[in-house]
Amino acid sequence: MDIEASITPSDTMSQDRRVGAIAFVVMVALIAIAPFFAYPFFIMQAMCFALFACAFNLLIGYANLLSLGHAMFLGLAAYVCAHAAKVWGLEPVSAIALGVAASAALGFVTGALAIRSAGIYFAMITVAFSQMVFFVCVEAPFTHGEDGIQGVPQGKALGFIDLSNPWILYIFVSVVFLFGFLVVQRAVNSPFGEILKAIRENEPRAISLGYRTLQYKLAAFVLSAVIAGLAGATKALVSQNASLTDVSFSTSGEVVLMTLVGGMGTFYGPVIGALIVVSMQNYLAQFGEWVTVIQGMVFVACVLAFRRGIVGELAALAKISL
Amino acid sequence: MAEAALAAAPVAADKTVLSVKGLEAWYNESHILHGVDLDVREGEVVTLLGRNGAGKTTTLKAIMGIVRKRTGSVVFDGRELIGLSINRIARRGIAFCPEERAIFSSLTVKENLFLPPQIAKTGAMSAEHIFALFPNLRERLSSGGGKLSGGEQQMLAIARILRTGARFLMLDEPTEGLAPVIIEQIGRTVAELKRAGFTILLVEQNFRFASTLSDRFFVMEHGRIIDAFANSELADRMDRLHEALGV
Amino acid sequence: MNLFGHTITMPELFGQLLIGLINGSFYALLSLGLAVIFGMLDIVNFAHGAFYMMGAFAAYFLLQYTGLNYWWALILSPLIIGAVGAIVERLFLKRLAGFDPLYGLLLTFGLALIIQGLFQNYFGASGMPYAIPKQLTGAYNLGFMFLPVYRGWVILASAAVCFATWLIIERTKLGAYLRAATENPTMVRAFGINVPRMVTLTYGFGVALAAFAGVLAAPITQVRPGMGADIIAVVFAVVVIGGMGSILGSILTGFVLGVVEGLTKVFYPEASNTVVFVIMAIVLLIRPTGLFGRAA
Numbered sequence: 082m083d084i085e086a087s088i089t090p091s092d093t094m095s096q097d098r099r100v101g102a103i104a105f106v107v108m109v110a111l112i113a114i115a116p117f118f119a120y121p122f123f124i125m126q127a128m129c130f131a132l133f134a135c136a137f138n139l140l141i142g143y144a145n146l147l148s149l150g151h152a153m154f155l156g157l158a159a160y161v162c163a164h165a166a167k168v169w170g171l172e173p174v175s176a177i178a179l180g181v182a183a184s185a186a187l188g189f190v191t192g193a194l195a196i197r198s199a200g201i202y203f204a205m206i207t208v209a210f211s212q213m214v215f216f217v218c219v220e221a222p223f224t225h226g227e228d229g230i231q232g233v234p235q236g237k238a239l240g241f242i243d244l245s246n247p248w249i250l251y252i253f254v255s256v257v258f259l260f261g262f263l264v265v266q267r268a269v270n271s272p273f274g275e276i277l278k279a280i281r282e283n284e285p286r287a288i289s290l291g292y293r294t295l296q297y298k299l300a301a302f303v304l305s306a307v308i309a310g311l312a313g314a315t316k317a318l319v320s321q322n323a324s325l326t327d328v329s330f331s332t333s334g335e336v337v338l339m340t341l342v343g344g345m346g347t348f349y350g351p352v353i354g355a356l357i358v359v360s361m362q363n364y365l366a367q368f369g370e371w372v373t374v375i376q377g378m379v380f381v382a383c384v385l386a387f388r389r390g391i392v393g394e395l396a397a398l399a400k401i402s403l
Numbered sequence: 404m405a406e407a408a409l410a411a412a413p414v415a416a417d418k419t420v421l422s423v424k425g426l427e428a429w430y431n432e433s434h435i436l437h438g439v440d441l442d443v444r445e446g447e448v449v450t451l452l453g454r455n456g457a458g459k460t461t462t463l464k465a466i467m468g469i470v471r472k473r474t475g476s477v478v479f480d481g482r483e484l485i486g487l488s489i490n491r492i493a494r495r496g497i498a499f500c501p502e503e504r505a506i507f508s509s510l511t512v513k514e515n516l517f518l519p520p521q522i523a524k525t526g527a528m529s530a531e532h533i534f535a536l537f538p539n540l541r542e543r544l545s546s547g548g549g550k551l552s553g554g555e556q557q558m559l560a561i562a563r564i565l566r567t568g569a570r571f572l573m574l575d576e577p578t579e580g581l582a583p584v585i586i587e588q589i590g591r592t593v594a595e596l597k598r599a600g601f602t603i604l605l606v607e608q609n610f611r612f613a614s615t616l617s618d619r620f621f622v623m624e625h626g627r628i629i630d631a632f633a634n635s636e637l638a639d640r641m642d643r644l645h646e647a648l649g650v
Numbered sequence: 651m652n653l654f655g656h657t658i659t660m661p662e663l664f665g666q667l668l669i670g671l672i673n674g675s676f677y678a679l680l681s682l683g684l685a686v687i688f689g690m691l692d693i694v695n696f697a698h699g700a701f702y703m704m705g706a707f708a709a710y711f712l713l714q715y716t717g718l719n720y721w722w723a724l725i726l727s728p729l730i731i732g733a734v735g736a737i738v739e740r741l742f743l744k745r746l747a748g749f750d751p752l753y754g755l756l757l758t759f760g761l762a763l764i765i766q767g768l769f770q771n772y773f774g775a776s777g778m779p780y781a782i783p784k785q786l787t788g789a790y791n792l793g794f795m796f797l798p799v800y801r802g803w804v805i806l807a808s809a810a811v812c813f814a815t816w817l818i819i820e821r822t823k824l825g826a827y828l829r830a831a832t833e834n835p836t837m838v839r840a841f842g843i844n845v846p847r848m849v850t851l852t853y854g855f856g857v858a859l860a861a862f863a864g865v866l867a868a869p870i871t872q873v874r875p876g877m878g879a880d881i882i883a884v885v886f887a888v889v890v891i892g893g894m895g896s897i898l899g900s901i902l903t904g905f906v907l908g909v910v911e912g913l914t915k916v917f918y919p920e921a922s923n924t925v926v927f928v929i930m931a932i933v934l935l936i937r938p939t940g941l942f943g944r945a946a
Contacts, residue, residue: 147752149759194931197938201694201751202894205886206934212883213927220920330883334759341756373767380760384753385745469836493842505837507830514826519841567841 100401101266104349112255121251122319127359128258129316134339134351135265136308142346143269144301145281146196147204150211151309151336153191154184156328157214158310163230163323164223173238173318177257180314181307187214188306192299208330215328229324233317244318257315261308266348268304277301331373338376341383344390353392418445420571420602421466426475428465435461437626438475443571443604448597450605450613453623454649459606460502462623463573466604467499468492479571494522498564502575502606504556508549512540515548516563523568533562536592554585561592572596573604578612586612610648622647663916664795670912671905672801672870675808676863678904680885681892682812683859685900686819688889689832690852693743693754698885699878700765701857705731705864706873707769710778720783720865724807727865728858735857739850747846762878769875777872804866811862812901819897828852832895887930893943903941 115124133155140146162180165171171179195206218224235244244250268274280287280294287294317323326332335358343354358376365372383390389397421443428436436458443449451459464470466477468489477484484492493499498519507515521527534541537558543551551559557577564572574593578586586609593603593616607613613620614637622630624647632640680702687695708730709723718726738761746753786800819825831838831845839845864877871877885904892903907926915922933941 147755194934198934201688201692201755202890202939204752204755205694205890206930208883209887209890209927209930212887213924216923220923330879334763337756337759370767370770373763373770375767377760377763377765377767380763381742381757384757384760385742388753467840469840489836489839490842490844493840499840501837501840505834507833507837509829509833510826514823514830517823518826518830518838520843522842564841 097401101348108349108352109259112259116251121247123359123363125251125254125319126316127356128254129312129319130336130339130359131352131355132258132261132312132315133309134336134343134355135262135348136305136312137336138340138345138347138351139265139268139305139308140301141340142350143274143281144277144298145200146298146302147200147337148207148302148305148333149204149337150207150209150214150330150333151305152328152330152332153211153214154188154306154309155313155316155332155336156218156323156325157187158184158313159317159323159327160218160224160230162314163233163317166236166318167230167233168223172240173236173244173253176236177311177314177318180317181310184306184310184313185303188303188310189299192302192306196295196299196302208333211328211330211333215325215330218325218328224323224325227325229322230317231322233321233323235318235321250319254315254319257311261311262348262352264304265308268301269348273297273300335376338380338383340390341388342379342390344393344396345388347390347392347396350390350392354390357391419443420445420480421604422476422478423462423466424476424478426462426465426473426477428461428470428474429472430461430470435470435626436465436473439465439623439626440628441621441631443602445602446597446600447618448593448603448605448616449619449621450607450617451621451623452607452610452613452644452648454647455608457623458626459623460575461626463499463575463604463606466492466573467497469499493567493569496523496525496569497571497573498567498569499573500560500564500575500577502579504560506548506551506556506559508547510548511544512546512548512551512559513544515559516540516544517566519563519567521566521568523570525568525570527568528565533565536565536595537562554581554588557581557585557589558592561589565596570600571602571604573606575606576608577605578607578609590615608648610644658916661795666912666916667909668795668797668801668912670909670915672804672908673911674905674908675805676867676881676904677885677888677908678812678901679808679859679863679866680881681888681900681904682815682897683856683863684885684889685892685895685897686815686859687853687856689895689897690828690849691739691743691754692751693758694751694886695853695856696755696758696882697738697761697765698758698857698860699880699882700762701731701735701860701878702864702867702881703769703875703878704734704765705861706780706868706871706877707778707864708861709865709868710780710873713780720869723865723868724862728861731861731864732854732858736850736854738857739853743853744846744850766875766879773875775874775876777874777877780868780873782869800869804870807866808863809905811859815859816897816901884926887926890940891926891930891933893940896940896942899940899942 137148137151140148158180161183162176165176165179166173191210195203195210198206219226224230235250237243238253242249242253244253276287276292276297280292280297284294313327339354339358340351341354342357343352344350361375362372365375419442423439423441426436426439427434439462451462453459461470465473466484468484468487473485475485479495479497482495484495510518539555540558540562543555561574561577577589590612597603597616605613605617614634617634619633620631621628622644629647680698684695684698687693705727708727709720712718712723712726742757743754746757782800786803789796789798819828827838827843827848831848835845867877888904888907889900891907892899907929910929911922911925914925
């Protein structure tokens with residue numbers, strides 16, 4: 082996807098790093114003081130979706146792969162984690178790990194099949210696979226169909242960190258979010274990330290240089306699935322449930338919206354976008370289906386006039402890379 | 404061909420059909436044409452010479468409107484073309500035969516040939532006339548467009564643009580990659596068209612081919628016209644030309 | 651009789667096959683529209699399901715508010731909704747013409763959300779009834795099964811429209827323009843043809859096909875805001891299997907997969923929802939561009 086110069090070249094690498102460090106510190110600070118201004122539950126939800134959006138953005142922003150079925154990773158991990166915590170009594174970290182593993186496996190299988198196709202084909206294939214996962218979740222006994230898995234215990238992480246304490250849970254979720262965020266950022270700024278960008282710029286060239294581009298794209302896809310799974314599993318603990326909504330097509334659409342509004346191909350865009358969309362949903366929940374209409378209108382407006390998203394526009398104005 | 408397929412037509416030899424002044428053009432950020440000036444009079448064959456990359460094809464495409472970013476003036480038949488869309492320019496009476504020939508492989512030869520609509524009041528060249536000019540095409544009508552040889556494709560490409568009825572033709576390297584026998588055939592065709600009163604702007608690397616047909620020459624380098632002369636002055640210019648063209 | 655360990659009667663088997671063939675008719679019509687649009691515009695029309703739904707609603711409105719019956723709706727609904735499609739293309743999609751086609755996909759995605767949300771707001775999730783037209787009620791007793799007249803009509807009408815579309819595209823001059831413009835739009839413009847207008851009309855035509863399918867569906871599925879969303883993912887899978895640019899591929903794959911889905915319902919009902927996707931996965935392993943497709 083020709084992200085219109087969301088990533089603007091800066092004068093020096095060190096300026097980039099300075100800006101990045103400042104932005105990160107600001108984000109941590111905001112997370113720290115946020116619970117004094119808004120409901121912690123809401124912020125934790127936002128962080129989970131922000132992580133989900135970061136995972137999605139890894140694919141579209143840096144590998145040029147539009148995944149329209151990303152909810153399958155979020156939702157599957159949510160279900161597996163919820164089941165592991167509630168039915169098997171696993172402590173939270175193990176339950177999350179199991180959820181992440183499930184998403185990784187799903188990511189590997191679907192990625193291996195989808196990655197050989199590019200662009201439009203790839204997007205449509207992800208739609209089809211995620212629908213498949215949705216239908217499986219409807220039928221599978223362990224998901225309890227329409228009811229979902231309710232009453233997921235928050236338990237004691239690693240045996241002693243009591244997550245049913247709201248403050249501790251908040252810190253736990255924040256740590257998970259920041260960890261996931263950093264993993265994505267490190268991946269993008271690593272040699273692996275550079276090769277991904279090279280593949281995005283000119284894949285035939287990369288192939289002629291000897292890079293096994295399919296493997297890199299698959300790796301990016303699986304990484305994205307893993308982070309999305311992390312977000313989903315954590316979300317299951319926060320909201321204490323896992324439901325069909327988590328694997329639904331509308332959730333897949335929402336993460337696209339978050340990233341589009343926030344800014345594709347930027348680090349902080351998905352975070353801001355997630356915050357906006359989750360807020361929007363909370364405030365507009367009373368309007369029922371109008372939420373869908375408004376989301377659609379925001380979509381259309383962004384695609385037509387606002388392709389760089391909020392962070393993208395800001396970054397371009399300030400000539401920095403965010 | 405023993406006899407001419409087309410009737411000779413009278414031309415107003417002083418009438419300037421195309422006048423290009425200060426034409427500049429860009430492909431995205433690349434500034435390709437830096438101010439091209441040339442003119443073509445009715446009934447003439449004018450050849451644009453120059454090395455690869457000099458900007459010859461870009462000039463034709465800029466006249467046709469295919470290169471969107473362009474400034475300057477291109478006046479055809481008294482009307483300014485800068486600012487018009489490709490199809491509007493075509494309907495003014497210009498036909499363009501690109502270097503890659505652009506035969507539609509998902510169409511048959513027949514469909515390719517009869518695709519262009521008649522746009523000029525002067526009337527499309529009839530099928531009979533076309534087959535008189537290009538007898539080989541008649542046998543290949545039901546073949547897929549992609550199945551033709553290079554020479555056949557070039558014939559079809561020229562035949563196709565004659566169907567619009569446009570009297571001003573722009574041919575981009577019609578002899579490129581073709582065998583000498585075919586080149587001769589194309590030469591005869593172009594001569595026939597000239598005799599019939601068509602005005603032709605030719606881009607050619609094949610110098611000898613151009614020299615037998617062309618009334619005037621423009622030489623391009625780095626997006627500019629660096630020389631212009633008539634066919635009669637050709638002999639005197641040979642050394643300079645060899646340098647400019649690198650042949 | 652006993653097939654693969656399932657006891658099933660002939661009427662049951664053929665009944666399911668019939669349903670499969672009917673679903674296949676809709677898959678064929680819808681994926682044909684998608685293929686036509688994709689061929690010309692390089693855009694995956696995510697709003698296709700929404701237009702299908704609007705086609706059904708248009709039939710409903712025509713009946714409710716103007717008294718125009720089913721037969722009128724078959725003609726008017728595609729025309730009206732096709733016109734809406736053309737306007738959408740002209741106002742929105744045209745602006746994205748030079749950009750990455752994924753933006754076009756996203757735009758149609760957003761449009762689908764808007765359209766569906768609007769209809770869901772006004773009409774709720776439940777459907778409006780739409781009666782089978784008088785002339786097509788009843789059933790034929792074929793001996794080995796009962797064939798409801800309307801069902802038979804749906805299959806015939808879909809097959810006829812699909813065939814007519816194929817004929818126009820592959821065998822007529824208008825189709826030649828379409829195929830040429832798909833292959834090399836610049837060259838077609840250089841012949842003086844207004845290709846941008848052709849693009850708009852092509853999108854409108856693809857949308858009209860979806861609306862036509864919607865009218866056919868109305869008496870069967872009833873007229874519901876969610877009817878597009880329910881079917882679109884399977885249609886996408888059909889298009890991927892058949893190959894994105896292929897007209898014939900989409901038609902054949904649509905009918906065949908409908909039948910396969912129907913058969914799966916007989917022998918292995920739990921998998922019937924996902925069998926098309928499983929097939930898609932298998933096809934992708936062997937031929938990443940689909941059975942009949944051209945490379946993206």
